[in-house]
Each structure stands twice: as C-alpha cells, then as structure tokens.
Amino acid sequence: MKSRCANLAEVFSSIQGEGVHIGRRQVFVRFIGCNLACEYCDTHLLDAAQPCRLESTPGRGDFHHLANPVPLHHLTDLLVRWQGGWPGVHHSISLTGGEPLLQVPLLQEWIAALREFLPVHLETNGVLATALATVVRDIDFVSMDIKLPSTTGEETLWDHHAEFLSVAAGTDLSVKVVVNASTRHWEVVRAAELTAAVSPSIPFIIQPETAEDLSVRIGATGLIELQELAAGILRDVRIIPQTHRFIGLL
Ligand code: SF4
Incomplete structure (x- = not known):
C-alpha cells in the first residue's frame, strides 16, 4: 500500500x-468531517487539528495518539497485530464518521487492501451516491441513514437518498432512520417508500434518538406507531435503540 494519509478521529x-449488525465485534475507523450538520450529532465538529486516538489492545481503551493526517501504515500495522493476536474476534471493519x-x-486506494483483513462495513449518511459508486464493489455491508427533517433540523435530501439507495443496492444494505417525539408520520412513510x-x-x-443521560426521546407508543406505518410498506422493519452506550462501550 502507498503511504497515503487519512484524517481520522x-x-x-x-x-x-446499532442496526442489523448489532452485537458484532468490529474494528471502527472513525473519519473526521461531515457534509451535514444534524442537530443530534456529537461528531460532526471533530476537526483535523486534533490528533487521532488509536487503541493499542482491542476493546481495552488503552489509547495512544497520532497527529493528523495519519499515515495508513499505522492502521495496517494495527490490523496485522490484532488479526494475529486476536484471531476470529472481529466480524468486520466499520468505516464510520463523520462521513467516510x-x-x-483515499478509500479508492485503500478499501481493497482493508478487505484483505476483514469484510468492510460502511456507515454513511446516505447522500453521496457518486462517491459511493467509485468504491461500492469493495464494500460488503452498507448501513445508510435516511435523514428526517424533524430530527436533523435540516431539509432532507430525498433525491440524494434515492440515488444512493440504488447505488448501494448491490451490497448487503440496510437503512436507518433516527426518530424522536417530533417525527411526523409522513417522514417515516416517505423514507419507507424510497x-x-x-x-x-x-x-x-x-432508531430512537438517545440523550446524553441515555433517556430515549420518543415514547413507546410513538415508536410502535411508526413501525406499523413502515411495516405496511416494507417486510423487515425493526425498532433498535443504540445499545453500546447502555453497557459503557464506545
Ligand atoms: S450525518 Fe452523521 S456525522 Fe454527519 S452531522 Fe449527521 S449525525 Fe453527524
């Protein structure tokens, strides 16, 4: 691999x-930077002036820091060590953000090499279809958001989401919508129809929006109603809260 660099958190x-891979052990690579600014987000303000923290022992929280941008050979070395020392532990590598x-x-050069270690899982806000098209052949799983205006505070890019869905369709694809008490029925119906x-x-x-104190920002009945609406349109509609935070994991 060339000595390329990435801006990583x-x-x-x-x-x-979250989502369909819930409970699976993954190597998370969190990218800095996002093209959206959702109200509930706690990561979009990360910037490349801060160093990247890398865990030394998988899952133990013993971080060391490297300046950004991070030369990718550091990640390759880490993956070699983790795969050798903890064989079979990780299901996949999750590229997350921000917006990877x-x-x-960078991904065009790097994803194929990453995939030699583990399957690649992309977590994305689901609007950059043109970018996805250039790397989709090397991605195994895509978990994409459809952003609802009631939770993001932004206008939803429905056409961009539709285009993204069609590009991602060849992967093992799932869709997530974050909802709260302000979510209107028509938003979920439109996302389900797309x-x-x-x-x-x-x-x-x-996915119910979760507050800092781990309370959920929508009632149970509201969630059930949204599931019933989407289930009239799609075959596999699940309510899944963020679980890692309840057991104190990153
Ligand atoms: S798309 Fe994701 S990373 Fe970007 S602002 Fe929204 S929640 Fe944050």
Whole structure:
C-alpha cells in the first residue's frame, strides 16, 4: 500500500451498537468531517487539528495518539497485530464518521487492501451516491441513514437518498432512520417508500434518538406507531435503540 494519509478521529474495537449488525465485534475507523450538520450529532465538529486516538489492545481503551493526517501504515500495522493476536474476534471493519465518503479518493486506494483483513462495513449518511459508486464493489455491508427533517433540523435530501439507495443496492444494505417525539408520520412513510422502491426486503431500522443521560426521546407508543406505518410498506422493519452506550462501550 502507498503511504497515503487519512484524517481520522479514532480507531478502536467495540461491538456494533446499532442496526442489523448489532452485537458484532468490529474494528471502527472513525473519519473526521461531515457534509451535514444534524442537530443530534456529537461528531460532526471533530476537526483535523486534533490528533487521532488509536487503541493499542482491542476493546481495552488503552489509547495512544497520532497527529493528523495519519499515515495508513499505522492502521495496517494495527490490523496485522490484532488479526494475529486476536484471531476470529472481529466480524468486520466499520468505516464510520463523520462521513467516510468525503475521503473517497483515499478509500479508492485503500478499501481493497482493508478487505484483505476483514469484510468492510460502511456507515454513511446516505447522500453521496457518486462517491459511493467509485468504491461500492469493495464494500460488503452498507448501513445508510435516511435523514428526517424533524430530527436533523435540516431539509432532507430525498433525491440524494434515492440515488444512493440504488447505488448501494448491490451490497448487503440496510437503512436507518433516527426518530424522536417530533417525527411526523409522513417522514417515516416517505423514507419507507424510497427504500421499497429499491427493494421491499431491505431491512429498515427505526432508531430512537438517545440523550446524553441515555433517556430515549420518543415514547413507546410513538415508536410502535411508526413501525406499523413502515411495516405496511416494507417486510423487515425493526425498532433498535443504540445499545453500546447502555453497557459503557464506545
Ligand atoms: S450525518 Fe452523521 S456525522 Fe454527519 S452531522 Fe449527521 S449525525 Fe453527524
């Protein structure tokens, strides 16, 4: 691999706390930078002036720091060590953010090499379809968001989400919508219809927004109503809260 560099916030091992891969152990590579600014986000303000923290022992929280941008050979060395020392522990590598697809020129060179270690899982805000198209052949799993205006405080980019869905359809794809008490029924219906237009079998995850104190910002009845609406359009609609935070993991 060439000595390319990436702007990264952190690299660590944990369980996947959201969506269809919940509970699986993954290597998380968190990219800095995002093209959106969701109200509930706690990561989009990360910037490349801060160092990246890398866990030394998988899952133990013993971090050391490297200046950004991080030469990728550091990550390769880490993956070699983790795969050799903890064989079979990790299910996949999760590229997360921020928005990983903002660094797509880097990914174009890097993803195939990453995939020699483990399957690649992309967590994305689901609007950068053109970038995805250039790397999608080397991605195994895509977990994409459809952003609802009630939770993000932003206008939802429905057409961009629709285009992204069609590009991602060849992967093992799932869709997530974050909801709270302000979420309107029509938003979830529209997101479900967009998803069903690609395939009614795509798993559709309704994730209640979780506050800092781990309370959930929507009542149980509201969640059930949203599930019933989406289930009239799609075959696999699940309510899954963020779980890793409840057991104190990253
Ligand atoms: S898309 Fe994700 S990373 Fe970007 S602002 Fe929204 S929640 Fe944060």
